[in-house]
Amino acid sequence: MSARWNRTRSLILGRCKQSSREAPVGQDRGPSAGRIHRLGLAGNVVALAVLVLVCANSELLLHERRPSAPAVNHTSGSAPPGTEAGVADRRHERLVLVVIDGLRADTAFNPQQMPFLSRLADEHGRATARVESLIPSSIAGIATITTGSVPPPISFLSDFGAGAARHGGVLQAVAADGGRCFVAGPKLWTDLYGQWIAAAELDTTFGRRDERLTEAALAAIASGQYRLVVLHLGRVDAAAHHFGVASAEHAAAAAACDRAVRDIHTALPAGTGLIATSDHGNTQAGGHAGADPAVVTTPLVIAAQRRPDIDHEMPQSRLAGLIAEHLGVVQHLLVDRPSRISSRMSSLLKIGTVALAMLCGLALCSATSGRSSGSRQAFALNSAVWLGLVLCVLGQVETALLAGLSVLAAAALSPRVRIAPVLIGCCALGGLVGGLRLWDGAAALDDLPPSGSMPGGYELALAAPLDFLVSQSPLAIVFLISIAVGVGLQACSRGTGSHALTGAALVGAYVVLNRILGETVSLSSIAVRPGFCFVHLPGGLLWACLWVLAGQAAPAAGLLLGSRAALLNVSGQDFGKFVSGAAAMLLGQLLLVACLFGSPASGQTLQALGLGLLARVIAESSYFFIGLSVILLVSWLGVCERRWGRPHIHLPLADRACYNLRAHRGL
Ligand SMILES: [Zn+2]
Numbered sequence: 001m002s003a004r005w006n007r008t009r010s011l012i013l014g015r016c017k018q019s020s021r022e023a024p025v026g027q028d029r030g031p032s033a034g035r036i037h038r039l040g041l042a043g044n045v046v047a048l049a050v051l052v053l054v055c056a057n058s059e060l061l062l063h064e065r066r067p068s069a070p071a072v073n074h075t076s077g078s079a080p081p082g083t084e085a086g087v088a089d090r091r092h093e094r095l096v097l098v099v100i101d102g103l104r105a106d107t108a109f110n111p112q113q114m115p116f117l118s119r120l121a122d123e124h125g126r127a128t129a130r131v132e133s134l135i136p137s138s139i140a141g142i143a144t145i146t147t148g149s150v151p152p153p154i155s156f157l158s159d160f161g162a163g164a165a166r167h168g169g170v171l172q173a174v175a176a177d178g179g180r181c182f183v184a185g186p187k188l189w190t191d192l193y194g195q196w197i198a199a200a201e202l203d204t205t206f207g208r209r210d211e212r213l214t215e216a217a218l219a220a221i222a223s224g225q226y227r228l229v230v231l232h233l234g235r236v237d238a239a240a241h242h243f244g245v246a247s248a249e250h251a252a253a254a255a256a257c258d259r260a261v262r263d264i265h266t267a268l269p270a271g272t273g274l275i276a277t278s279d280h281g282n283t284q285a286g287g288h289a290g291a292d293p294a295v296v297t298t299p300l301v302i303a304a305q306r307r308p309d310i311d312h313e314m315p316q317s318r319l320a321g322l323i324a325e326h327l328g329v330v331q332h333l334l335v336d337r338p339s340r341i342s343s344r345m346s347s348l349l350k351i352g353t354v355a356l357a358m359l360c361g362l363a364l365c366s367a368t369s370g371r372s373s374g375s376r377q378a379f380a381l382n383s384a385v386w387l388g389l390v391l392c393v394l395g396q397v398e399t400a401l402l403a404g405l406s407v408l409a410a411a412a413l414s415p416r417v418r419i420a421p422v423l424i425g426c427c428a429l430g431g432l433v434g435g436l437r438l439w440d441g442a443a444a445l446d447d448l449p450p451s452g453s454m455p456g457g458y459e460l461a462l463a464a465p466l467d468f469l470v471s472q473s474p475l476a477i478v479f480l481i482s483i484a485v486g487v488g489l490q491a492c493s494r495g496t497g498s499h500a501l502t503g504a505a506l507v508g509a510y511v512v513l514n515r516i517l518g519e520t521v522s523l524s525s526i527a528v529r530p531g532f533c534f535v536h537l538p539g540g541l542l543w544a545c546l547w548v549l550a551g552q553a554a555p556a557a558g559l560l561l562g563s564r565a566a567l568l569n570v571s572g573q574d575f576g577k578f579v580s581g582a583a584a585m586l587l588g589q590l591l592l593v594a595c596l597f598g599s600p601a602s603g604q605t606l607q608a609l610g611l612g613l614l615a616r617v618i619a620e621s622s623y624f625f626i627g628l629s630v631i632l633l634v635s636w637l638g639v640c641e642r643r644w645g646r647p648h649i650h651l652p653l654a655d656r657a658c659y660n661l662r663a664h665r666g667l
């Protein structure tokens with residue numbers, strides 16, 4: 001029995017191997033035939049172009065920024081700040097910093113929603129702090145307020161758990177001056193600055209323990225042991241993510257935080273100042289990853305005897321200096337030197353580098369949509385992507401940039417250099433689509449409504465938990481439409497005969513379908529509310545992320561499903577043209593991002609939108625190229641199963657189990 005099974009197995013494996021050897025490149029209409037190499041090549045061309053773009057703009061994307069902080073004047077200043085006399089004067093001054101997570105400026109200054117805070121603002125002057133991070137998040141807000149340095153956009157990945165920070169900003173300055181700090185808030189504070197925090201009360205439940213945190217902060221103030229007490233409340237942000245800003249839940253959370261500020265203010269001993277602010281705002285739908293005015297405008301109320309003479313609107317990074325000034329520890333604030341490499345690169349060189357990478361990529365795609373499947377080039381590019389990532393993690397950004405560019409150039413030069421005109425057309429189409437996306441993203445930015453407005457009944461009804469089900473219906477409809485669009489593209493491809501254009505159209509169709517779901521290039525428009533329903537369950541954060549990701553990938557999955565038959569029934573060469581067209585479309589958008597990052601004139605909003613477009617392109621290339629690999633793999637397994645009776649996968653344990661089953665049944 002065993003011998004017979006082994007013989008059958010070797011026969012199957014042998015015949016399968018034989019069949020793949022026999023298939024001539026570019027002629028077989030089966031699911032393999034050099035398709036995977038062409039797919040790998042196009043996917044890795046986009047990945048390497050992204051790597052080159054990120055490395056060329058590492059100053060903006062990978063490094064901490066430290067904006068220059070102008071001196072602060074005090075309205076009732078006896079001695080100028082920073083001098084020995086000024087420091088000695090304020091040796092015993094204390095401060096309570098209240099950070100209300102995700103609180104918008106219009107909510108904070110609304111007398112109906114936050115009566116105490118808005119009255120305090122009227123008494124002491126209402127100001128706003130402008131978030132400078134290109135991806136506003138809690139960790140970016142905490143780090144900017146504490147240290148005065150704006151962390152890189154990538155820091156949002158550490159929003160739910162981070163490593164120890166290199167310097168502790170005002171917390172370190174207080175400790176260096178012999179003072180003690182107390183923090184009541186999310187665990188991020190001790191993750192980052194644990195070594196400079198004397199005592200803490202932590203919360204990992206997304207705002208469910210705000211009352212406990214307030215009590216702990218009140219006890220710390222009453223003890224008189226701490227120079228700086230930080231209270232970071234999480235309820236408002238959680239309510240915004242779960243129900244939206246115009247919900248009754250959000251209004252209740254804001255009212256609870258208002259009471260907490262009132263209790264803290266009432267308990268303040270003489271000579272202790274209070275600063276109330278937030279780490280970032282939220283859009284109406286409850287997102288905060290983009291540069292929408294409602295997200296980057298945070299309230300700032302400074303209730304202190306020696307009130308600094310500040311502007312009506314100031315950058316968030318100046319808060320650290322203000323806090324240090326108030327506590328008289330400004331001489332201990334550490335200043336980071338700016339990054340070394342990218343500041344030397346001129347904007348023209350940055351754009352040129354990305355354009356060169358893109359041209360090499362187009363040449364490669366053109367060459368391999370012909371007879372050659374480009375297996376060696378695909379392997380070289382893939383190795384370069386992984387090597388580049390390792391080098392970036394090790395901090396060798398210049399080497400990664402050089403390696404990525406040279407591998408692209410070498411791979412492009414190995415076949416005859418010739419860029420197919422249709423790919424240049426696809427690339428230009430990509431640039432046009434990218435431009436339209438940026439324009440649409442800028443037009444759809446969530447603005448602050450006039451202060452004092454209250455949510456209407458309709459908005460409140462929409463914010464109910466039933467919203468989860470309601471929000472899933474458009475997604476299901478878009479998924480069905482995307483399958484139909486895929487089938488339509490298939491017919492269109494037969495009509496025009498240009499597979500490259502069909503590839504580009506597939507990417508364009510995803511953009512349109514995703515826009516129907518309300519997603520623009522502003523990362524604030526990512527629909528987090530359905531996913532946030534899961535965060536309080538065990539392992540909820542993972543489920544929430546997976547749910548949000550599934551919602552994003554659904555239109556791409558539908559398009560690939562719809563056009564599946566067309567992709568599998570064309571020759572290897574036509575498949576190569578198809579993936580090259582899609583890659584060229586993505587590269588065109590990347591070139592636009594490079595121009596935006598390289599141009600010194602583009603402000604924070606445009607740069608954040610450019611970063612949003614970059615993130616969208618990375619996500620879309622992953623959905624399409626990984627999705628296509630899955631389709632190839634599934635159809636390949638299906639073909640083997642149809643031809644040989646069982647799939648062409650060698651799994652020792654599965655074989656053994658199969659054998660045992662057969663033996664048990666007496667086969
Ligand atoms: Zn936050």
Ligand SMILES: [Zn+2]
Nearest residue numbers: 102237241288
């Ligand atoms: Zn949040």
